[in-house]
Amino acid sequence: MRSLLKSGFICIALAPLAGMQAHAGGVQGNTSDSLATVIIAGNTTAQIGLADSANQGMITAAQLENRPLGRTAELLEAVPGMIVTQHSGDGKANQYYLRGFNLDHGTDFSSSVLGMPVNMPSHAHGQGYSDLNFLIPELIHTIRYKKGTYYAEEGDFSAAGAAAFDYKRSLKQGLASVEFGQNRYRRALLANSINTGPGILLAGLDVSGQDGPWNTPENFKRINALLSYSWTSNKDDFRLAAMAMQASWRSTDQIPQRALNAGLLDRFGSIDPTDGGKTARYSLSMNWKRQLDGGNIKANAYLIRSHLDLHSNFTYALDDTENGDQFRQTEQRTVFGWDGERQWTHQLAGFDSETSVGMQFRADRLSPVGLYSTRAQQLMSTTREDQVKQSSAALYISNTTVWQPWLRTVAGLRADRYSFDVNSNLAANSGKLNAHIFSPKMSLIFSLNKDTEVYANWGQGFHSNDARGTTQTADPKTGLKTDADGNPVTRASPLVKATGKELGVRLNGLVNNLQTSLSLWQLDLASELLFTGDAGTTEASRPSRRTGIEIANYYTASQDLIIDADFAISRTRFRDHDVAGQYVPGSIERTASIGITMNHDKWSGGLRLRYFGGRPLIEDNSVRSAASTLVNAKLAYAINKNVKLTAEVLNLLNRQVSDVDYYYASRLPGEAAAVNDIHSHPAEPRALRVALTLNF
Known part of the structure; x- marks a missing residue:
C-alpha cells in the first residue's frame, strides 16, 4: 500500500499536464422544488460536477x-483506466x-445499452460474457460510467464498475459512409432519421468485415441494424428500439512462445486453423419516463434472443493426442426483463432530500x-x-440529503434474490437452488468550495456464479465425484460478495x-x-483484495485543442496464504492513456497513446507478461459541409507486442509431454483505414 501511495503522489505531480473525462453529477444543494442534476461534459463549465x-x-x-477505433468495444477505453483487448x-x-481485474469477457464490469443488460450469466464461454459488437459507434449519444460498489441501482457484475450506452434519437443529417483498409477491411454505414407521426424514427445499417493479418484469413463478416422510434x-x-446483429469468423487463438522460438509459427500463425464461430443477437426494448410534480417515474422492458456457436483449441493435443483438443461451446438464449424506478424530492427533517425506489427483474432461458x-x-x-433457467429480482432504495451547503450524503440498500434451475445430461449435476444477498451503500460528499469536492464512499456489491456451478456434484468429463486431483467436486457459492471503499477528490483549476x-x-x-470453459466446470478460487490509485484529467488548452490523460495503479493479492503464491494471475497493475483532440477549420483528428502494464501470469509472480504501448491516430478533412475524408492509422509505431498473455500447460502435436508456457495473441500490426462520409 505504501508503494501505491508513493506512486499516487507521482501521478498527482503529473496532474497539471492534462485534463479529465466528462463527469456525471448528482444532487446539488440549496434547491427548493427540485434537486438538480449537474452534468459536466468536458470543460463546458468551470463548476465542478x-x-x-x-x-x-x-x-x-x-x-x-x-x-x-480498432474494434467496437474499444469505445469502453474512453472510461479512464479501462483496457480492451482480444x-x-x-x-x-x-x-x-480495469481496477486490478482481468475481467475476462465481462465478469465484474456491467454494461447496458438502452437499459438492456449486455452481460450474460451462465454463458457458454464465460460468466458475465459481454459482447458489444452489436453497437454502431456513430450512433452512440453518451456513455455513462461508474466505478465501485457504491450505487444502489447497480447489481450483478458491477463490482469493478458499470457503463450505460445511450443511442441518439435523431440525426441532424443523414449519414452514409464507406471505409476500406489493409487486410481486406471494409465497412459501409447508412443512417438517417425522419419526423413521422408524433415522434422521430431513427434507422441505421452497418455492414463490415476483414481478414486481419492472420495467416488463416479471418473472413470476419458482421451486420448490425438499429430501428428506433421515440416521442415526447x-x-x-417514450422510446421503442429494435436491434439485430449477426457475425461469423475464423479464429486465430493464442499460440505458445516455444512455437515462435522454434520457428514453427510466425506471430500471426495458428495451430488449429479450423477454430472459429458465429453469433447473433436480436432485441426489442422500451424506455418510458414521466415527469411528476417533485419527481419522476421511469420504466424499461426488454426481450433479447441470442446465439453463440464457438470452436476453440487452447491446449492443442494435451488431452487427446490423436484428435486434438478442439471444443465447441454453444448456446441458445432468451432473456426478458423489466425495471422501474420512482424518484421524488422532499424534506427530511427540514433538509432538502431526494429518494429513489426501484425494482428490477430478469429471466434467462438457455436451451441448451x-x-x-x-x-x-x-x-x-x-x-x-x-x-438452464435462471431468474433474478431486486429491490433497492437510495436517498440523497443535503445537510449543509458543504455536506450531503447518499445512502442506499439493495436486495437481490436469484433462482437457479439446471437440468443436465449428467443427473448428478442437475438441481435447483435459491439465493439472496443484501448490499448496503453509503457516501459522504464534502463541497469545500466551488472548485473542490471530496468523496468518502463505502459499499457492498456482488457477482453471481454460473448456474451450472451451483448444482454440480460430479466432473462432467468423467462423471466422478472427484476431480483430476482426487478432490471432491463441490458446489460453487451462487453469489459472491464484494466490499469496496474509496476516498476521492475533484479539483477544478489547478491550472486554467x-x-x-x-x-x-x-x-x-x-x-x-x-x-473453466473447456472443462465445463466452475471452480471457487481464493479471496482477494485490490487497492489502487486513479487520476483522470481533462484540459482544454484552447477552443481547438483538448488533452486528456488518465493514470491507474493497482495492487492485487489473494488474501489467504496458499503456498502457491499471493498474486492473482492476469491482474492489471498499471495503465495510462493520453489523448490529444484537435478541431481547426476543416481539419479534425485525434492522437492516442495507451500503456498496458505488465501482469503476473502465475501466483508466485515468477512468470510475467511484458508491458505494451500502442499509439493510434485519426485525421479528417471536411471537403465541404457535407463531405468528409478520414484516415485512421492503428498501431502507428508498428509495435510488435501482445494483446493478451496467459501461462498454462499445453502440448503441441508431436510433443512427448505437456509444457507450461506463455501463450500470447499479438496486437495487430500497423494498419491504414480510409473513409469517405457523406451527409445528406
Missing part, C-alpha cells in the same frame, strides 16, 4: 468522434481489464448451453449439455481550464469464482 464519487463520468458523442476472433466478446408528449418521454469435443468442427462427443479527479480505492472479493 456534483457527482456521488470521484469516478462517475459521462462521455459524449463529440468526445468519441475523433477517437481512433485473444481470438473479432466476432466474439473482447477481453477487458406533455410530461411523457453445451460443451462438446470436436475435430475440425466435427462433433466427437458431448462433455455436458444443460437446460483543467479538471482533475483523484481516488484511492480498495475492493475485497469473498472469492474469485472461475468458469
Whole structure:
C-alpha cells in the first residue's frame, strides 16, 4: 500500500499536464422544488460536477468522434483506466481489464445499452460474457460510467464498475459512409432519421468485415441494424428500439512462445486453423419516463434472443493426442426483463432530500448451453449439455440529503434474490437452488468550495456464479465425484460478495481550464469464482483484495485543442496464504492513456497513446507478461459541409507486442509431454483505414 501511495503522489505531480473525462453529477444543494442534476461534459463549465464519487463520468458523442477505433468495444477505453483487448476472433466478446481485474469477457464490469443488460450469466464461454459488437459507434449519444460498489441501482457484475450506452434519437443529417483498409477491411454505414407521426424514427445499417493479418484469413463478416422510434408528449418521454446483429469468423487463438522460438509459427500463425464461430443477437426494448410534480417515474422492458456457436483449441493435443483438443461451446438464449424506478424530492427533517425506489427483474432461458469435443468442427462427443433457467429480482432504495451547503450524503440498500434451475445430461449435476444477498451503500460528499469536492464512499456489491456451478456434484468429463486431483467436486457459492471503499477528490483549476479527479480505492472479493470453459466446470478460487490509485484529467488548452490523460495503479493479492503464491494471475497493475483532440477549420483528428502494464501470469509472480504501448491516430478533412475524408492509422509505431498473455500447460502435436508456457495473441500490426462520409 505504501508503494501505491508513493506512486499516487507521482501521478498527482503529473496532474497539471492534462485534463479529465466528462463527469456525471448528482444532487446539488440549496434547491427548493427540485434537486438538480449537474452534468459536466468536458470543460463546458468551470463548476465542478456534483457527482456521488470521484469516478462517475459521462462521455459524449463529440468526445468519441475523433477517437481512433480498432474494434467496437474499444469505445469502453474512453472510461479512464479501462483496457480492451482480444485473444481470438473479432466476432466474439473482447477481453477487458480495469481496477486490478482481468475481467475476462465481462465478469465484474456491467454494461447496458438502452437499459438492456449486455452481460450474460451462465454463458457458454464465460460468466458475465459481454459482447458489444452489436453497437454502431456513430450512433452512440453518451456513455455513462461508474466505478465501485457504491450505487444502489447497480447489481450483478458491477463490482469493478458499470457503463450505460445511450443511442441518439435523431440525426441532424443523414449519414452514409464507406471505409476500406489493409487486410481486406471494409465497412459501409447508412443512417438517417425522419419526423413521422408524433415522434422521430431513427434507422441505421452497418455492414463490415476483414481478414486481419492472420495467416488463416479471418473472413470476419458482421451486420448490425438499429430501428428506433421515440416521442415526447406533455410530461411523457417514450422510446421503442429494435436491434439485430449477426457475425461469423475464423479464429486465430493464442499460440505458445516455444512455437515462435522454434520457428514453427510466425506471430500471426495458428495451430488449429479450423477454430472459429458465429453469433447473433436480436432485441426489442422500451424506455418510458414521466415527469411528476417533485419527481419522476421511469420504466424499461426488454426481450433479447441470442446465439453463440464457438470452436476453440487452447491446449492443442494435451488431452487427446490423436484428435486434438478442439471444443465447441454453444448456446441458445432468451432473456426478458423489466425495471422501474420512482424518484421524488422532499424534506427530511427540514433538509432538502431526494429518494429513489426501484425494482428490477430478469429471466434467462438457455436451451441448451453445451460443451462438446470436436475435430475440425466435427462433433466427437458431448462433455455436458444443460437446460438452464435462471431468474433474478431486486429491490433497492437510495436517498440523497443535503445537510449543509458543504455536506450531503447518499445512502442506499439493495436486495437481490436469484433462482437457479439446471437440468443436465449428467443427473448428478442437475438441481435447483435459491439465493439472496443484501448490499448496503453509503457516501459522504464534502463541497469545500466551488472548485473542490471530496468523496468518502463505502459499499457492498456482488457477482453471481454460473448456474451450472451451483448444482454440480460430479466432473462432467468423467462423471466422478472427484476431480483430476482426487478432490471432491463441490458446489460453487451462487453469489459472491464484494466490499469496496474509496476516498476521492475533484479539483477544478489547478491550472486554467483543467479538471482533475483523484481516488484511492480498495475492493475485497469473498472469492474469485472461475468458469473453466473447456472443462465445463466452475471452480471457487481464493479471496482477494485490490487497492489502487486513479487520476483522470481533462484540459482544454484552447477552443481547438483538448488533452486528456488518465493514470491507474493497482495492487492485487489473494488474501489467504496458499503456498502457491499471493498474486492473482492476469491482474492489471498499471495503465495510462493520453489523448490529444484537435478541431481547426476543416481539419479534425485525434492522437492516442495507451500503456498496458505488465501482469503476473502465475501466483508466485515468477512468470510475467511484458508491458505494451500502442499509439493510434485519426485525421479528417471536411471537403465541404457535407463531405468528409478520414484516415485512421492503428498501431502507428508498428509495435510488435501482445494483446493478451496467459501461462498454462499445453502440448503441441508431436510433443512427448505437456509444457507450461506463455501463450500470447499479438496486437495487430500497423494498419491504414480510409473513409469517405457523406451527409445528406
